[in-house]
Amino acid sequence: MKKFAVIGDPIAHSLSPMLHQEIYHQLGLDASFEKIHIKPNELHLFTNSNELDGFNVTIPHKQSVIPFLDELDESAKTIGAVNCVHKGKGYNTDWIGFLEAMELNSVDLNGMNCLIIGAGGAARAIAFALIKSNINSISIKNRTLEKADALVQWIKSMSNVSVHTQQQEHFNTQISEHIIINCTPLGMWPETESIPMIIDLIHEKHVLVDTIYNPFETKWLKFGKEKGAKTIDGLDMFIAQGLASADIWFDEKISKKINLETIIKGLKLELC
Numbered sequence: 001m002k003k004f005a006v007i008g009d010p011i012a013h014s015l016s017p018m019l020h021q022e023i024y025h026q027l028g029l030d031a032s033f034e035k036i037h038i039k040p041n042e043l044h045l046f047t048n049s050n051e052l053d054g055f056n057v058t059i060p061h062k063q064s065v066i067p068f069l070d071e072l073d074e075s076a077k078t079i080g081a082v083n084c085v086h087k088g089k090g091y092n093t094d095w096i097g098f099l100e101a102m103e104l105n106s107v108d109l110n111g112m113n114c115l116i117i118g119a120g121g122a123a124r125a126i127a128f129a130l131i132k133s134n135i136n137s138i139s140i141k142n143r144t145l146e147k148a149d150a151l152v153q154w155i156k157s158m159s160n161v162s163v164h165t166q167q168q169e170h171f172n173t174q175i176s177e178h179i180i181i182n183c184t185p186l187g188m189w190p191e192t193e194s195i196p197m198i199i200d201l202i203h204e205k206h207v208l209v210d211t212i213y214n215p216f217e218t219k220w221l222k223f224g225k226e227k228g229a230k231t232i233d234g235l236d237m238f239i240a241q242g243l244a245s246a247d248i249w250f251d252e253k254i255s256k257k258i259n260l261e262t263i264i265k266g267l268k269l270e271l272c
């Protein structure tokens with residue numbers, strides 16, 4: 001039997017075991033998936049003594065796990081974060097998950113102007129995905145301006161995409177971007193009343209993408225929907241990053257063989 005896991009701190013609420021066990025069930029794979037609570041000071045020992053066939057990495061270890069790995073694939077190296085490990089090699093499947101979610105929801109990124117709210121690991125992975133998708137421009141809005149500036153510099157260092165930071169005042173006039181992506185935890189359970197930006201300027205031509213999947217429809221998305229915007233929750237991205245990890249671990253396109261509807265239905269039942 002193959003053994004897989006997700007590590008993080010905290011980890012109790014992770015949906016990854018449910019997702020992967022459903023994949024194994026659907027495909028009749030002899031494999032198990034558990035969640036393992038690893039504190040930052042336990043990470044080195046865990047990676048040193050690991051006997052799993054593969055594992056996912058979540059907050060707060062996505063960057064700190066890197067020194068303990070033998071090598072990184074190209075995207076993990078560029079993004080500077082790892083969420084999937086196989087045979088000592090680190091991968092980043094968050095950006096793949098984002099692109100799959102856009103495809104699944106029929107969002108064509110080509111030539112679009114995008115606004116990313118947040119400048120952490122998810123923002124970086126999504127910026128990487130956007131650069132790969134021939135978009136027209138990226139704006140970054142973040143609580144800590146220095147981190148927004150750092151993300152802008154990083155994007156400039158590897159692409160010719162037009163990129164800049166957005167100040168709060170931007171939201172007092174209009175939002176010219178087509179696609180707005182929330183990469184902050186604002187709205188995530190249990191703080192479900194928070195929203196990442198005022199919604200008065202949202203209109204029916206906007207596409208709102210939330211990386212949060214618990215709750216699967218955040219207050220921000222609910223408001224956006226009421227305004228007529230197209231809304232995409234974080235569950236599709238979550239499922240797609242997990243499937244991309246399974247593709248790596250099993251060295252075959254698992255993701256093309258499973259029934260997505262059943263997985264989505266099962267996970268939604270778990271969420272509030």
Ligand SMILES: NC(=O)c1ccc[n+]([C@@H]2O[C@H](COP(=O)([O-])OP(=O)(O)OC[C@H]3O[C@@H](n4cnc5c(N)ncnc54)[C@H](OP(=O)(O)O)[C@@H]3O)[C@@H](O)[C@H]2O)c1
Pocket residue numbers: 059094097117118119120121122123142143144147183184185186188211212213234235237238239241
């Ligand atoms: N659906 C998926 O598959 C998936 C995958 C990865 C991540 N995510 C989600 O993406 C979100 C961000 O994760 P991450 O890994 O990027 O975390 P991270 O690296 O810690 O970054 C968090 C970002 O959110 C901002 N932020 C945090 N609290 C805030 C607050 N109270 N007000 C305003 N801004 C705040 C931070 O701003 P500062 O720079 O000012 O601190 C930072 O830009 C999480 O909700 C996570 O669950 C989803």
